[in-house]
Amino acid sequence: MLSFLPGFILLPLSIALVILNTALVSFLIGIQALLKLLIPVAVINHYLTRGCNFIMYGWLCGNALMLRLVNKVEWEVHDSTNLNRQGWHMVICNHQSWADIVLVGDIFRKRLPVPKFFLKHDLLYVPFVGLACWGLDMPFMRRYTRQQLLKNPELRGKDVATAREACAKFRTIPTTVINFVEGSRFTPAKREETKSPYQHLLTPKPAGLAMAINALGEQFEKIVNVTLAYPDNQERPFYDMLTGRLTRVQVWIEEIPVTAVQRGDYLKDKPFKRGFQQWLTGVWQRKDQQLNER
Template sequence: MKRFFQALLGALSIFMLVVFTLFIGIFVFSAILLRVITPVSLRHKIASPVMVGVANCWISTNLWWMRHVLRIKFINVNPVPLSMNQWSLVISNHRSWVDIFALFAVFHRKIPILKFFIKKEMARYPVVGQAWWALDYPFMQRHSKSYLAKNPGKVNDDLIATKKACEKFSLQPTSVVNFLEGTRFSAEKHSKSKSPFKHLLKPKAGGIAFTIQALGEKFSTVLDVTIGYEGQTPSFWDMACGRVGKVLVHVEPTDVPAKFIAMDYRSSSENRVAFQEWLNQRWKIKDALLEKMSK
């Protein structure tokens, strides 16, 4: 009987999410129209704040539902001073779709709205895809090694997209989020990748390295986030059904080492090795934190 009522709650949650997103879509497309008619030089002063306001309304409402209806407890186990007037690079492990809401729960209205790197295919999603575009989320085209071997001219696509996004990010304080594992953790992926970490996949350096190259001097801090769950890692359906419980979020501020800000990541093997070693050290700390959270 309990599972039945949880399923009803899950169906209601998804229905409400869809209905509210479609309602917000009215304001999203109004903000997009404002963006289109606003001169490029004024967009970040006029159109962008309006779009951010619409996005914040969507986020606030969904977090209210999660906390008060789904009874999800987002617990910041290491509160640190935060500011709306700084550029932040947020790096995190990735286990579930719930991770995104956990980041919003901890950082919402405390640092500038989070900007994620989005797969290009997701731009086609109704309402949210257009909202991501209006918020200047960078859309990334992931190419396989075999595709790049046949089309070597595409090898710099992600770097070019990152640089274009960072040009816009440089105009006002921004929070750039990077899930360094590149995909959600699973036991199968962990085994297949032969990860040296118990609770994590290997961190991928390329995306964050390009971001630091393009915007490194702007970043006031790196917010290293570790997300852990009480019991089994929840799916999106588990979240909708209210089966998440506690979400533990540990935030540790650190700095981008000065030697990496002006590095040439793609051309220098020495820089690539040193940067990967720095990430691996961060991942060792994160792995130990996740071990504590699991107990």
């Protein structure tokens, strides 16, 4: 509605809307998170978590309002799914921008349970936001370099164990777990630095995903594979979204049944580990082909 306004007006307006929405939601969830800390009773925590999820849904709606208020987006959605809002789903997606979080939340807010994201551990210490994400039981992941693992072998598999413990908390309430499997936003420089074999993607990190699927076992009904593209805004889609210049979004959504190929002990079962890596490589190859042919 306001996309006709110049970017220097829309930018502070968008930022203000995002900050106000996030601050209000973080404050309200933070109160319930403190109650979860002070009253460690499973039944009470169950209902407090439901309250946190309801408020989180409000955050998704606020982001969707900002997106539509500031931008006039043409959506090109290729969707072959039949989703269940009362089930458990793992959403895997390529990661190009902070705008991905807004868009994925908008796409699924009325079709799937409130999403939980795999977050970098540093976000735990962001005032209000970190407490709110903890209250929502979101997994905080540490990324260790090869050098760190060589110096401290006991760190190997620690982030995977964190994913498993976090996902175990989702057993009682229908949940969507969103995993940007590449672990970082795609840029051509990162692709070269990491020697990614893909043209439009970074190499996916399979361990955390495998452990998350294994943690919920039979409860995960399906994997929802999402591929995002910003054909007119490839360089800086988040900034363009805030300034009303996001014009077109392409989305491919497909369901992948959870079978023995995705469910197993990634750390101890080497044949399963190889099979899981091959499966995820195939998924990423298809994603890269979709992005190459768009």
